[in-house]
Amino acid sequence: MNEDTKSKVLKIKKLQNDFYAFLSTAIKNRNKKIQEILKREDDKRIKDILNNLK
Amino acid sequence: MEENKKNEHIVPKESLGDSGMEDLETSVENVAGNASIEINQEAARVLEDSDKLESEFNNPEIRAVLNETAAEIDKELKLVDSQIGEEGTNVDVNNQEALDNRNKNIEGMIESYRKDKERNSRFIEENTRALENLKDFLSVLVKQSNHYSESGGYTWQLVEPTQKLEALKSARSQLYSQLNADGNSFQQIQDNDQYKEYTKQLHEIPVGYEEIGEISGVNLDSAEVTIKNLNGAKDLGGVFTLEDALKKSMVLYEDANKKIDTRIDELEKGDF
Numbered sequence: 001m002n003e004d005t006k007s008k009v010l011k012i013k014k015l016q017n018d019f020y021a022f023l024s025t026a027i028k029n030r031n032k033k034i035q036e037i038l039k040r041e042d043d044k045r046i047k048d049i050l051n052n053l054k
Numbered sequence: 055m056e057e058n059k060k061n062e063h064i065v066p067k068e069s070l071g072d073s074g075m076e077d078l079e080t081s082v083e084n085v086a087g088n089a090s091i092e093i094n095q096e097a098a099r100v101l102e103d104s105d106k107l108e109s110e111f112n113n114p115e116i117r118a119v120l121n122e123t124a125a126e127i128d129k130e131l132k133l134v135d136s137q138i139g140e141e142g143t144n145v146d147v148n149n150q151e152a153l154d155n156r157n158k159n160i161e162g163m164i165e166s167y168r169k170d171k172e173r174n175s176r177f178i179e180e181n182t183r184a185l186e187n188l189k190d191f192l193s194v195l196v197k198q199s200n201h202y203s204e205s206g207g208y209t210w211q212l213v214e215p216t217q218k219l220e221a222l223k224s225a226r227s228q229l230y231s232q233l234n235a236d237g238n239s240f241q242q243i244q245d246n247d248q249y250k251e252y253t254k255q256l257h258e259i260p261v262g263y264e265e266i267g268e269i270s271g272v273n274l275d276s277a278e279v280t281i282k283n284l285n286g287a288k289d290l291g292g293v294f295t296l297e298d299a300l301k302k303s304m305v306l307y308e309d310a311n312k313k314i315d316t317r318i319d320e321l322e323k324g325d326f
């Protein structure tokens with residue numbers, strides 16, 4: 001494999017791996033946001049229940 | 055959320071090292087073609103999980119987060135795919151082997167897109183048949199069931215009993231109470247001609263598992279009807295009339311086919 005080919009293959013592999021890293025980050029951020037929404041809703045529900053108990 | 059945790063650890067399929075590169079008879083075009091297919095598959099898998107999450111939570115705020123993430127992924131995918139394409143298509147035109155490999159990759163991608171289109175078209179045909187088979191039930195409300203059908207698609211679940219089902223259930227129940235109050239035994243009630251007729255009619259509603267679009271199960275206790283073998287659109291959430299659900303699903307598959315046609319056209323013209 002000549003140097004030019006090798007360099008192109010490495011560049012493609014890097015682009016591919018960078019995309020996987022991007023996907024991982026995007027999923028982590030998405031899940032974090034969903035968890036925050038769910039926690040906020042849970043907190044509100046608990047607050048409502050406690051208010052009703054008063 | 056368990057399924058998503060899996061996604062948090064996407065492991066690159068190949069390292070950046072050059073181990074094995076020497077025994078690659080592989081051309082740049084092969085590597086680029088494979089990389090393109092793999093990143094598209096990975097992105098599709100993540101987006102499919104998003105669809106499942108949307109169905110699971112059915113929450114507008116969560117839906118907004120999912121849509122935002124999907125848009126970001128789509129944008130990045132297009133960018134990276136085109137960068138990979140640039141690297142892979144910049145071939146030496148004097149290198150016949152490289153050109154042959156590139157053509158082979160393009161043919162492979164086109165074949166894969168054609169299979170997707172065939173599958174989508176089959177779903178459209180199934181829904182068209184279902185619209186006819188289920189014409190008496192089109193106004194009832196359905197939601198997408200969380201269960202996959204045996205055919206691999208989603209099932210639709212009625213969220214309201216049909217009037218006929220409800221009327222039969224009620225009439226049979228009243229007759230049972232009446233016969234019971236008159237002192238009939240359980241067996242005598244079962245043998246009562248009118249009671250047998252109601253039971254027969256109720257059992258006529260589920261009419262088999264084989265035909266697409268047939269109602270395959272009736273739960274008399276919950277008055278739910280499950281329709282199997284209907285492929286719904288995976289990103290439909292909420293409650294629709296059965297007619298709407300089937301038609302919306304078809305529109306989504308038709309849109310997907312248009313995108314596939316465009317992509318095939320681009321590949322055939324060499325426009326990457």
